[in-house]
Amino acid sequence: MNIVVLVKQVPDSGADRNLRSDDNTVDRGSANNVINEMDEYAIEEALKIKEAHGGEVTVLTMGPDRATESIRKALSMGPDKAVHVVDDALHGSCAVATSKVLAAALGQLNADLVICGAESTDGRVQVMPHMIAERLGVAALTGARKLTVDGSTLTVERQTEEGYEVVTASTPAVVSVWDTINEPRYPSFKGIMAAKKKPVQTLSLGDLGVAPTEVGLDGATSAVLEHTKRPPRSGGAKITDEGEGGVKLVEFLATEKFV
Amino acid sequence: MSEVLVVVEATREFGVKKVTLEMLTLARELGTPSAVVLGGPGAAEALSAKLGEYGAEKIYAAESEEIDGYLVAPKATVLAELVKRVQPAAVLLASAQEGKEIAARLAVKLDNGILTDIVGLAADGTATQVAFAGSTIVKSKVTKGLPLVTVRPNSVNPTPAAATPAVEQLTVSVTDTDKLAKVVDRVAEQKGSRPELTEAGIVVSGGRGVGNADNFKLVEEIADLLGGAVGASRAAVDSGYYPHQFQVGQTGKTVSPQLYVALGISGAIQHRAGMQTSKTIVAVNKDGEAPIFELADFGVVGDLFKIVPQAAEEIRKRK
Numbered sequence: 001m002n003i004v005v006l007v008k009q010v011p012d013s014g015a016d017r018n019l020r021s022d023d024n025t026v027d028r029g030s031a032n033n034v035i036n037e038m039d040e041y042a043i044e045e046a047l048k049i050k051e052a053h054g055g056e057v058t059v060l061t062m063g064p065d066r067a068t069e070s071i072r073k074a075l076s077m078g079p080d081k082a083v084h085v086v087d088d089a090l091h092g093s094c095a096v097a098t099s100k101v102l103a104a105a106l107g108q109l110n111a112d113l114v115i116c117g118a119e120s121t122d123g124r125v126q127v128m129p130h131m132i133a134e135r136l137g138v139a140a141l142t143g144a145r146k147l148t149v150d151g152s153t154l155t156v157e158r159q160t161e162e163g164y165e166v167v168t169a170s171t172p173a174v175v176s177v178w179d180t181i182n183e184p185r186y187p188s189f190k191g192i193m194a195a196k197k198k199p200v201q202t203l204s205l206g207d208l209g210v211a212p213t214e215v216g217l218d219g220a221t222s223a224v225l226e227h228t229k230r231p232p233r234s235g236g237a238k239i240t241d242e243g244e245g246g247v248k249l250v251e252f253l254a255t256e257k258f259v
Numbered sequence: 260m261s262e263v264l265v266v267v268e269a270t271r272e273f274g275v276k277k278v279t280l281e282m283l284t285l286a287r288e289l290g291t292p293s294a295v296v297l298g299g300p301g302a303a304e305a306l307s308a309k310l311g312e313y314g315a316e317k318i319y320a321a322e323s324e325e326i327d328g329y330l331v332a333p334k335a336t337v338l339a340e341l342v343k344r345v346q347p348a349a350v351l352l353a354s355a356q357e358g359k360e361i362a363a364r365l366a367v368k369l370d371n372g373i374l375t376d377i378v379g380l381a382a383d384g385t386a387t388q389v390a391f392a393g394s395t396i397v398k399s400k401v402t403k404g405l406p407l408v409t410v411r412p413n414s415v416n417p418t419p420a421a422a423t424p425a426v427e428q429l430t431v432s433v434t435d436t437d438k439l440a441k442v443v444d445r446v447a448e449q450k451g452s453r454p455e456l457t458e459a460g461i462v463v464s465g466g467r468g469v470g471n472a473d474n475f476k477l478v479e480e481i482a483d484l485l486g487g488a489v490g491a492s493r494a495a496v497d498s499g500y501y502p503h504q505f506q507v508g509q510t511g512k513t514v515s516p517q518l519y520v521a522l523g524i525s526g527a528i529q530h531r532a533g534m535q536t537s538k539t540i541v542a543v544n545k546d547g548e549a550p551i552f553e554l555a556d557f558g559v560v561g562d563l564f565k566i567v568p569q570a571a572e573e574i575r576k577r578k
Contacts, residue, residue: 013509014528017391037510095373096366096403121509122391123377126356127363130331139439140330145357145503155443158330159504161355161455162270163448167330169440179510180503221372221403225385226342228396233535233554240547241561246569249541250577252557256539258461258485259517259574 001055001149001171004109005079006102006116006128009035009063009070013121018204023217024224025092026122028064035070038117039182041079041177046115047078048182053070056080058109062090062101065194068200075195076187082200083109089205095123099131101215104208106136112171113154118143118178128178139169142176261348263290264428265315266297266338266361267306268353270455272447273308277458282351282410283313287420289382290348293317293527294424295341297334297361299327307424315419323431329356330440331375333433335364341429342369347405349380354409355457362391362409371404376513380406392509412457413515427453448502460472460486461518462537466530468496468523468544468563475501477567478522484574490514491528508533523563526551543567 011017011031018027019038046057059074059082061067071082085105093101106114133140141147144156145164154173158165159180187195205212213219239248253259264285268276268301279294286292287549294315296303299565303320321337338361342350350365354376366373379387379559384406388397389439401407456462463485465478473490482489491501493508507514519537524530526542534540535554542555552558559566 002484013532017394019390019395019397095357095363096370099367123375124513126359127366127373127375130335130360130363132365134332134335137436140332140360142330142360142438159356160445161457161504163331163446163504163528165442165445166446167440173439178503200557218513220371222374222399222401225398225400227390227398230389230394230396232394233540235553235558236556237553238547238552238560240556241559241566243568244468244569245543245559245561246571247573249543249557249559249566250571251574252541253485253518253574256518258539259577 001049001053001112002110003049003055003113003115004044004060004106004111005039005046006114007039007043007059007061007070007074008037008120009033009061009067010120010122017122019224019227021076023092024227033066033070035073036117036120038119038177038179039230041179041181042115042117043074043077043079044182044184045147045177049113053149058083060105060109061085062098062100064091071200072195073187075198076192077185081198084200084202086202086207087205089212089216092220093215094220094222095125095127095131096221097215097219099128099135101205101208101210103127103132104210105203106132108208114174116174116176118176129174133174139173141167141169141173142240144175144177145180147175147177231252262291262293262317262345264293264295264342264345264347264350266295266350266352266358267310268355268358269306274368275306276353276455277417278353278410278412279356279509280313281412281415282353283310283315284417285380285415286351286408287314289380291316291321295321295338297321297326297337299324303426307426311422311424312419313417314422315424317535318424318426318530319429320426320431321431325431325433328442329438330442331360332437332440333431335361335368336433336437337429337431339365339368349384349406350409350442352409354411358409360409366407369404371407372401374399374401375409376411377408378411380408389536392528393536402535405427411513411515448504453482456488456490456512457514459514460489460516461485462490462507462514462516463487463520463522464490464492464524465495465501465522466492466524467498469495472500481520481567484571485518492524519526521551521555521568524551525549526554
């Protein structure tokens with residue numbers, strides 16, 4: 001099975017994250033950039049399917065030059081190769097334009113199965129798998145906590161508010177996964193060394209047949225007008241329990257009219 | 260005034276969800292609200308009274324086995340046809356998994372911008388969003404097409420405004436491409452009658468400090484006494500104390516209730532990302548240096564196995 005995993009480089013969610021003051025895009029330059037955590041689960045799932053059914057795993061990333069670091073990191077887990085869509089004109093692209101670019105790249109890769117994380121930690125927009133599936137005219141099985149492959153039939157357990165749905169489709173398809181689906185492997189030393197030699201193909205907008213005017217800040221279908229830092233919360237009263245902690249807690253809830 | 264389409268979010272068990280009432284309230288400030296019900300046969304009838312109560316002047320009902328039997332795509336197709344026909348002033352969906360997914364497909368079909376997780380929308384289409392785990396407030400706008408937005412639950416105070424909605428049945432005609440992802444089963448796992456996590460006015464969450472799955476009964480007890488939902492930190496979920504759908508945090512649900520009660524939760528960034536926009540936060544933790552206390556309006560340092568049962572008793576006494 002020819003599997004493509006979508007990997008996004010994002011600013012580390014454990015550190016301070018900002019929008020830029022000049023063009024209101026995500027500040028990636030001064031951030032510590034890492035693989036979007038949920039994508040590691042997508043890579044793991046792809047590798048497991050390859051191990052069980054054979055085939056090839058390709059990492060697909062759209063992002064600036066520095067995303068190369070995340071691509072090598074992804075490859076060190078075990079995928080065979082990577083494709084990096086990189087073009088200065090992509091800076092500031094909205095979700096709609098991003099899906100156009102990724103769909104164009106996927107069109108060239110002939111994937112049976114596209115796997116991605118359910119959302120990224122920077123935008124948490126959660127729209128990409130369905131946007132791509134809509135453009136490619138293939139099935140989207142999203143929010144999977146379990147994926148079973150039987151020949152060309154895919155079955156997922158899709159996490160919902162009430163429980164889960166069992167959803168099936170035939171390949172080609174896009175599957176997005178939550179972090180409950182598996183436990184991603186750590187790259188081995190051998191994997192890290194091997195990753196340095198794995199092929200990484202770069203594609204420009206020209207290679208994909210997408211016009212620069214359709215993407216980037218100028219081609220964006222939405223715009224950030226302004227942004228402000230929210231003042232950090234300040235802690236209130238803190239007491240140490242000396243036998244009456246539970247009562248004091250409820251007294252506080254009562255003054256706030258919750259009890 | 261032009262129509263504002265509100266795509267109804269409802270469950271089989273509880274009917275119209277609160278976020279739908281929030282969207283109707285928001286839509287009334289932008290134009291004339293029309294509710295759009297996308298569901299199986301007979302779906303709209305059970306919901307129409309509630310939708311009218313909150314100001315829906317019209318209900319578009321698309322009811323078909325095809326809508327219910329396949330994932331998302333048929334709903335987006337029906338909605339796209341409706342949007343093209345009525346040219347609404349805005350389209351509002353719930354910022355939950357399915358709402359975002361329908362909106363995603365609609366954006367591509369119409370080549371229209373999309374904004375997710377909005378907490379406010381002005382008449383000129385300027386939306387307010389909270390980004391980066393609640394640390395940044397963003398004003399943004401759809402610049403191509405109509406305002407297509409998903410609204411985060413607990414952003415608007417839902418207020419009734421009675422209307423008598425006229426119901427219009429929509430013809431559902433979907434393509435084969437819309438029927439690629441077939442829903443073969445729906446399994447309910449939600450237990451009891453607690454409010455849904457992202458919609459609840461009160462959320463009581465447990466973390467690693469709760470110690471084991473059995474002890475989560477303490478968390479559930481406080482939640483039930485306060486009429487709230489139960490949440491869990493990632494540490495608690497990863498340790499198998501509580502199911503994943505109740506996880507609050509960066510890789511889980513984002514909640515913004517009136518009251519958030521954190522029990523045995525240290526307050527790692529992972530967790531704070533999902534709850535720090537809560538109105539009032541209280542915390543119980545044995546470690547006085549735990550970062551959760553930096554957020555808490557009221558914190559108790561001590562043994563939760565002593566403090567929580569005492570608090571439960573005190574609430575009962577006051578009832």
